[in-house]
Amino acid sequence: MPFQMGVPSQTDFPAKTWHRLMANAARADRSFSQVYGDPQGEQELRVQIAAHLAVSRQLRCHPDQVVVTSGYRQGLALALTALQVTGAEAWIEDPGYPLGRRAMELAGLCVVPIPVDSEGICVAEGIRKAPDAKIALVTPGQQAPLGVCLSPARRLALTDWAAGRDAWVIEDDYLSELQLDGRAAPALASGPDADRVIHIGSFSKTMSPVIGVGFVVCPPLLATRFIEVASTLSPAPSQTIQRALAEFMSGGHYLRHLRKMKALYTFQRSIAIEGLTELPATIETSGLALKIPLLDHADDKRLALRARELGIAPVPLSAWYASPSNATPGLLASITNIRADNCETACRELNELLNALLKQ
Ligand SMILES: Cc1ncc(COP(=O)(O)O)c(C=O)c1O
Structure with a gap:
């Protein structure tokens, strides 16, 4: 419907190219063994995602830090399971994405709403209200729903707080570089002190939710743990779709x-x-x-x-x-x-x- 939130253009999905690449990937399935894929995600897609993030989000990571998911929400579930923070306090942005808030509650976290102003989440207010929180869930690139970008001073304050308190910042990068005014700000996880930032991306807005692919970039410290959770509870989605998406990316589409x-x-x-x-x-x-x-x-x-x-x-x-x-x-x-x-x-x-x- 016109003005409907959360969905990309219904008329501009690159259907012809995508269907061709999906058909190629499905044909190639015949020559692959009928075995489980890598639960972390197909290597060729992880390589493409890491290369794309370096250019588009100034986020340098190794493909081994990337875990492929079915979208942002699976990435969030993966992170919350891996971090084992049930019962702890979690900062959420107020206003913020309603499903993000609900996800925190479902994971047994005690949600602490933190106001957002023209510089993004008010970190000082978070420290005042819940200094010992274990999670801060933020949309630093383009705050959902106010659209503001987290200022450099707040970025520093947020990562400093996380480092000082052994807390984790979860970066919801749902729009990636789809910023309409100028160049998108670098990902929070790209900063020098970002080793406590878990970056979650998605192709739902940049391509389509129909594809059902997203990813997590985990800090090196957490990679083994995230891969264990992916292997046991939430393996990467269809290998066919992942291979088609890897081709879509490597071909410049x-x-x-x-x-x-x-x-x-x-x-x-x-x-x-x-x-x-x-x-x-x-x-x-x-x-x-x-x-x-x-x-x-x-x-x-x-x-x-x-x-x-x-x-x-x-x-x-x-x-x-x-x-x-x-x-x-x-x-x-x-x-x-x-x-x-x-x-x-x-x-x-x-x-x-x-x-x-x-x-x-
Ligand atoms: C702020 C925000 N984060 C995440 C998502 C969901 O992304 P996904 O479809 O990959 O789960 C949305 C969807 O509208 C969103 O608005």
């Missing part, structure tokens, strides 16, 4: 696709901003979405439900807050499926809703 999507999403964002005219306050850009602030008394959950009935799917910003008292109402509207052929209608529907709200 992935880089070309990312370049194309950045240009396309930038265009789509500009036509959406132009089309949305009935705004209560200044619109903000945030990752692949627009953040539409609403007036204080507005019920953003009701507004989002009403929008669904009209065939558009922005989501309420307040739902991303763990502490309801901190929540500010707003709508998050993804631009990934706003195209020249549906922009006018989608923006008209949203304008009418916002206009009706302003008149209340």
Whole structure:
């Protein structure tokens, strides 16, 4: 649906190339023995991921540090199982990705919401509220959902805190280098003091969730432990898909696709901003979405439900807050499926809703 969050463009998946590479990989399966693959992930894909991260995220790692997963969420489950931190406190960003918060609770962690400002997570506030936390789950590249990049000072403060307290920082790099304004900031795990940062990536946004591939880059200290957990509990996904993806990357298709999507999403964002005219306050850009602030008394959950009935799917910003008292109402509207052929209608529907709200 137009404005739906969390999904890439439905019309620009490189289907022809992908299907050809999948067919090649499936044919090659016949000449492979029918045995289990490497639970850590196929070596050829791990090599491609490590090489890509060095260029795109300035993250230098050895392919042996890479564990292939079915996406970010499997990577998070793998990390939480390997770290054995049940019962400990965990910082989460507030606002933050609701499933990240729930994942911490399911893993038996005591969630401590930490506010986010224009520099990213407020590390000093985290230290004040829960100095002995064992985990900090963050989106340093483009904070979900506010879009801000963690400032250099906060990066340092976060990694210093983790080093001083034997804590771990989990970096959710869900958008990778898909940053629409300028060049993406280096991964947190690329820093000189990042040996306590676990970097989790995913191809769900940069390619498609249909592929179902992600990865973890584990600090060398933890690699053996992560591989043991992958081998026993959560082995890497289908070898056929991994081989097709390795070919897609080594053939330069992935880089070309990312370049194309950045240009396309930038265009789509500009036509959406132009089309949305009935705004209560200044619109903000945030990752692949627009953040539409609403007036204080507005019920953003009701507004989002009403929008669904009209065939558009922005989501309420307040739902991303763990502490309801901190929540500010707003709508998050993804631009990934706003195209020249549906922009006018989608923006008209949203304008009418916002206009009706302003008149209340
Ligand atoms: C902030 C954030 N992290 C992670 C994910 C999930 O990634 P995956 O599909 O690889 O599990 C999403 C999906 O929308 C997200 O918004």
